Structures are given as structure tokens and as C-alpha cells.
Amino acid sequence: QVQLQQSGPGLVKPSQTLSLTCAISGDSVSSNRAAWNWIRQSPSRGLEWLGRTLYSSEWFNEYAVSVKSRITISSDTSKNQFSLQLNSVTPEDTAVYYCARGYYDGSAVDYWGQGTLVTVSS
Amino acid sequence: QSVLTQPPSASGTPGQTVTLSCSGGGSNIGRRPVNWYQHLPGTAPKLLIHSTNQRPSGVPDRFSGSKSGTSASLAISGLQSDDESIYYCAARDDSLSGLVFGGGTKLTVL
Numbered sequence: 001q002v003q004l005q006q007s008g009p010g011l012v013k014p015s016q017t018l019s020l021t022c023a024i025s026g027d028s029v030s031s032n033r034a035a036w037n038w039i040r041q042s043p044s045r046g047l048e049w050l051g052r053t054l055y056s057s058e059w060f061n062e063y064a065v066s067v068k069s070r071i072t073i074s075s076d077t078s079k080n081q082f083s084l085q086l087n088s089v090t091p092e093d094t095a096v097y098y099c100a101r102g103y104y105d106g107s108a109v110d111y112w113g114q115g116t117l118v119t120v121s122s
Numbered sequence: 123q124s125v126l127t128q129p130p131s132a133s134g135t136p137g138q139t140v141t142l143s144c145s146g147g148g149s150n151i152g153r154r155p156v157n158w159y160q161h162l163p164g165t166a167p168k169l170l171i172h173s174t175n176q177r178p179s180g181v182p183d184r185f186s187g188s189k190s191g192t193s194a195s196l197a198i199s200g201l202q203s204d205d206e207s208i209y210y211c212a213a214r215d216d217s218l219s220g221l222v223f224g225g226g227t228k229l230t231v232l
Contacts, residue, residue, distance in 0.1 A: 037221070039221075041161075041167075045123070046124060046210070046223060046224075046225045046226050047159075047161070047167065047210050047212070047223040047226070048223065049212075049220050049221040049222065049223065051220070052220075052221075062219055062220055063220075064218075064220050065218060065220075098166060098167075102221070103172075105214070106214045106219075106220070106221060107154060107155050107157070107172075107173070107213070107214045107221075108155070108157040108169065108172045108173075108212065108214075108221075109157075109169070109221070110169050110172070110178065112166035112167060112168075113166065114166060115165075115166055
């Protein structure tokens, strides 16, 4: 059974960096059959896919156009986890952030983390 | 604003069949499989349908998915009060190189 456990602060100041980590159990971050995604949900924007990382001989990332200039998704194979960094946050980045395992072809996500409410406020 | 378009609300009575719609384009639904998620506030979304019409293990056969051209549908038969939730459609978009979601349909069981 795949389980994803998120960690990270729930409050970030405007212009600072949002950082979240997702620890994986029951699968491997370097699996060649899965990709590791970050998705957020807010009342104004609904569900919004932010990006993913996957391993295929080397690491490969895809990012949503809306955040491409501000986002980095990275992995730590020694800890079997992956992380999200979102720079220069504004109150519009306030949302519940989810990590999720996805299909390798990018067509869906199946297992989700518990979600982390991140509020951007001074 | 969302790439995929869903009606914001739908309703039905217990036992009824309701069908939720999702409209997209040639770069997503038109060429890619569709997924449906059930989302209760305060919980993680749950995958209901993947690959357009496949149910993950544990999802009742009351839920079924289909698509035609650039539109997709989720049918829920034998509607139950527990089905009251927000339903999102999603598909990979080849032009945007990422997963795109609909805005969600809030289903009310009257």
C-alpha cells in the first residue's frame, strides 16, 4: 500500500519560499513506473497541478506554465522522498498543497498525501 | 479559467442516476484518457475513474466513465447520500505538457 506523508510549515510570508516534503512508503521515488506530483487546491482555483518529477535513466521534471518560473521539484533517493519549493509567494499561493503519485505517462494521479494548508501572510 | 469545463453544480435524489459532464479540447480529452476524482472538503481527493472508464479496486460499479470526442462523462447510478461531494475531471494536456483539471461539479443529493 502506497502512503505519502507530507511535512512543512503552514505559514509563509509574502516574497519568501514555500517548502514542502513528501515521504514515500510502499514505492520508490526512483521507480521507473511512477511519477511524483505536487497539486494544490484553493476555493478560487479548484485543483491545480503544479508539476512532477520522474526517473528514467536520469531525472526529468515537468512544471505548470503558471508557476514555471518559481517552482522546483526535487528528489532525495536516500530518504525516499520528494520536495516542492515555490519562490516569491504571494497571498494567491494560499492553498492546500498535496503530493501525489502519478502514472508514468502523466495521465493521472492515484495516491495522494494528506494535504497541507499553506497560508501566505505577513 | 480551468482548461476543462464542468458545470459548477448538479443534483439528484436517492436512487436516481446522475451524469456529470466535462468538456475539453483536442490536446487533452480529444487524445488522452480521462480521470475522475471525488473530493470531500478536508480530505484528499479519491481517484474514481482512470483511463476514461476503468475503476480502481474498491470503487463501486455504480460509478462509470465514458468519453466522446472532446467531452467526457461520469455517471453515478443508485445515487446515495454519501455521494454528495465535489467531482473533478482531469486529463493530460499535450500542449501544456501537464495534467489539467476541470473546475469541479458540486453534487447535491436532495
